[in-house]
Amino acid sequence: MGLISGFIMGVLVxxxxxxxxxxxxxxxxxxxxxxxxxxxxxxSLSRDDLKKLCGDNxxxxxxxxxxxxxxxxxxxxxxxxxxxxxxxxxxxRESVEPLLDDYRPPGIASLxxxxxxxxxxxxxxxxxxxxxxxxxxxxxxxxxxxxxxxxIVLGVDARVASLPxxxxxxxxxxxxxxxxxxxxxxxxxxxxxxxLLADPKPRIDYTLKAxxxxxxxxPGLSDMIDDTVTSIILDMLLxxxxxxxxxxxxxxxxxxxxxxxxxxxxxxxVRAKSLKNMxxxxxxxxxxxxxxxxxxxxxxxxxxxxxxxxxxxxxxLVTEDKETQSLYLEVYDExxxxxxxxxxxxxxxxxxxxxxTTTELNLNLLSSLDTTKVKDKKDRGILTIKVLYxxxxxxxxxxxxxxxxxxxxxxxxxxxxxxxxxxxDAIGGAASLVGSGVGLVGxxxxxxxxxxxxxxxxxxxxxxxxxxxxxxxG
Numbered sequence: 250m251g252l253i254s255g256f257i258m259g260v261l262v263x264x265x266x267x268x269x270x271x272x273x274x275x276x277x278x279x280x281x282x283x284x285x286x287x288x289x290x291x292x293s294l295s296r297d298d299l300k301k302l303c304g305d306n307x308x309x310x311x312x313x314x315x316x317x318x319x320x321x322x323x324x325x326x327x328x329x330x331x332x333x334x335x336x337x338x339x340x341x342r343e344s345v346e347p348l349l350d351d352y353r354p355p356g357i358a359s360l361x362x363x364x365x366x367x368x369x370x371x372x373x374x375x376x377x378x379x380x381x382x383x384x385x386x387x388x389x390x391x392x393x394x395x396x397x398x399x400x401i402v403l404g405v406d407a408r409v410a411s412l413p414x415x416x417x418x419x420x421x422x423x424x425x426x427x428x429x430x431x432x433x434x435x436x437x438x439x440x441x442x443x444x445l446l447a448d449p450k451p452r453i454d455y456t457l458k459a460x461x462x463x464x465x466x467x468p469g470l471s472d473m474i475d476d477t478v479t480s481i482i483l484d485m486l487l488x489x490x491x492x493x494x495x496x497x498x499x500x501x502x503x504x505x506x507x508x509x510x511x512x513x514x515x516x517x518x519v520r521a522k523s524l525k526n527m528x529x530x531x532x533x534x535x536x537x538x539x540x541x542x543x544x545x546x547x548x549x550x551x552x553x554x555x556x557x558x559x560x561x562x563x564x565x566l567v568t569e570d571k572e573t574q575s576l577y578l579e580v581y582d583e584x585x586x587x588x589x590x591x592x593x594x595x596x597x598x599x600x601x602x603x604x605x606t607t608t609e610l611n612l613n614l615l616s617s618l619d620t621t622k623v624k625d626k627k628d629r630g631i632l633t634i635k636v637l638y639x640x641x642x643x644x645x646x647x648x649x650x651x652x653x654x655x656x657x658x659x660x661x662x663x664x665x666x667x668x669x670x671x672x673x674d675a676i677g678g679a680a681s682l683v684g685s686g687v688g689l690v691g692x693x694x695x696x697x698x699x700x701x702x703x704x705x706x707x708x709x710x711x712x713x714x715x716x717x718x719x720x721x722x723g
Contacts, residue, residue, distance in 0.1 A: 316376030316392060323373055330371035338365055345481075349403075352480045352543065354473040356588040359406035363413050368398035372421070387429040390446065395421040402460060403474070407467045413460040414474070422452040426488065430506060436496065440503045444491035445482065447573055453478060469588065480543035489570035490542075510641055510649040514541065514566045514576065514599065517635040518549050519609075520559040521580060524630040527590045532556050533582035535592060537632070540577050541566050541599075545656075551583045556630075567649055571599045571638065578632060580614060593629035594618055602638040609635050 326333075342365055353360040372395035380388040401416040428442035445451050457464060457471050464470055484490065493506050518537050527533050532554045540546040545566070552558035568574055576599060580592040593614025602608060614629035641649060 316378045316390075319374055319377050322377075323371075326374070327371050330369070333371075334367040334369075338367055341365065348481050348485070349477065352477050352484075354476050356467075356469070357405060357407050357473055359404070360477070361404045362401070363404040364400055364402040366400040368400065370395075370397040372397065385431050387431065389427045389429070391425040391427065393421065393423050393425050395419075405467065405470065405474075407470070410462075410467050412462040412467070414464075414470070415458045415460050416455045417458055418454070418456045420452070420454040422449075422454075424449060424451075428506070430503065438496055440493060440495045440506055442491050442493050442506050443486075444488045445486045447488055451482060451487065453482070484543045489573055508569050510567045510569060510646050510653075511571060512568050512604075512638055512640040513645075513649075514568055514602075515563060515637040515639070516566060516576065517563045518560045518578075519633040519635060520557070520561075521614075521633070522557050522631045523628065524556045524558070524580065524592050524614075525627070526556055527582045527592065533590075533592060534584075535580055535582055538579045538581065539564060539566070541568060541574055567653075568599060568638075571602065574599050576636070578612070578634070580630075580632060591616075593632070595632060597636075599638065602636060604638055604640050607635055607637045609633065 342362055346362055349360045349362075372393060375392040375394055377392070378390040380390070382388045397419060399416070399419055401419070403414045403416070405412060405414050424446040426442075426444045426446050429438050430440040430442070431437060432439040457474060467473075486492065489508060491506075491508065493503060495503060516539060518539065521535060521537075524533060524535055533556060534551050534553045535555065535558050536549050536551045537560065538546050538548045547564050547566075549560045549562045552560065566576070576597045577594070578597075579594045581589040582592055583589055593616065595612040595614050596618055597610065597612060610633070612632045612634065614632055616629060
């Protein structure tokens with residue numbers, strides 16, 4: 250009897266185990282199918298779809314398999330970081346500090362590093378993409394992220410006060426493009442090109458803290474420093490602008506890597522309507538600053554006491570890459586006693602323009618191009634301009650390069666004569682080379698340190714020195 254009951258119990262337990270195992274396998278299979286469906290849907294998402302789901306900080310290789318994760322490289326970077334940080338600190342101090350002086354905004358007489366240390370936290374490379382976009386070149390896109398612990402203090406000497414400003418909570422999110430020009434001689438690389446890709450848009454986030462004082466001591470200081478950082482990135486590293494560094498001492502032709510003028514943009518600033526009044530008594534005295542590159546700003550005349558001014562002034566600007574560059578227009582209210590107030594700003598992408606066709610545009614002014622900083626959403630007025638794009642011939646391209654050299658020399662003379670405080674100042678009126686029909690080519694001849702000079706060429710020119718800077722006027 251015991252044998253029979255034991256046999257029956259064994260059979261029942263076996264059946265129960267088999268049934269339970271079959272249910273577990275069926276459930277596991279359903280999970281696999283469900284996961285496969287989710288992966289297929291995720292793989293079909295575009296970059297914009299992922300941004301909506303994950304924000305701007307997702308690693309590139311998650312969305313696009315050509316970006317490969319490089320854990321091994323991050324391990325080595327962590328070990329080498331103490332040495333890299335020391336070397337990078339020296340290079341940054343030598344090369345960036347002169348740029349801070351040359352790109353400093355109106356209202357700041359001096360802008361230098363008081364303290365500079367990159368800290369102990371290394372950057373992280375989220376992914377790398379290798380491409381062969383052109384014969385004889387290897388293109389590497391590096392998804393770079395850094396949320397470090399640097400100690401960066403800027404010594405700010407403004408018109409109304411002098412105080413040290415600390416940059417805290419620094420975070421950097423960029424995709425770095427590195428192009429290796431190949432050759433047949435050792436080390437098989439004749440030059441390296443470095444730039445930041447415009448898509449996805451580079452992000453450098455930080456907070457400012459006054460050391461032993463208050464930021465309110467210098468009105469608008471945060472915006473001034475933000476504008477300086479943005480100008481340096483836009484004018485030096487954001488594609489199509491790039492750093493070109495010859496390697497190995499090889500005598501090779503790297504002219505194809507250098508940035509060249511592509512065409513001339515003729516801009517007529519016609520009028521503005523319904524500008525915001527920034528004056529307690531009377532009306533604003535508006536003028537317009539326009540540029541493609543911050544290094545080459547020009548401006549209109551000032552129209553006194555008028556919120557609907559008409560300028561009808563024409564300028565000629567040079568473009569290096571119509572498909573990626575934009576025209577920036579900033580409207581200011583002149584203040585003879587204090588810093589000029591910004592009435593509005595707008596950006597227009599040049600890729601929409603048809604060659605040899607005049608286009609009239611009515612542009613809505615914004616308080617800031619950074620929508621996250623727009624607090625005042627009231628209408629800032631409308632700016633009317635006319636634009637005409639003319640592609641250069643080879644002869645016109647060479648002529649534009651020569652005109653650029655003369656334009657740079659003229660800016661240096663104006664600076665030495667005290668007519669402008671910095672090579673970044675907008676030139677207008679009779680002094681304007683651009684207004685008189687001489688196109689400015691943005692080749693990157695600006696203030697750079699001796700370390701970049703030793704490295705090689707930047708944006709189409711050999712950098713041989715650094716510009717100084719005195720007090721800057723609006």
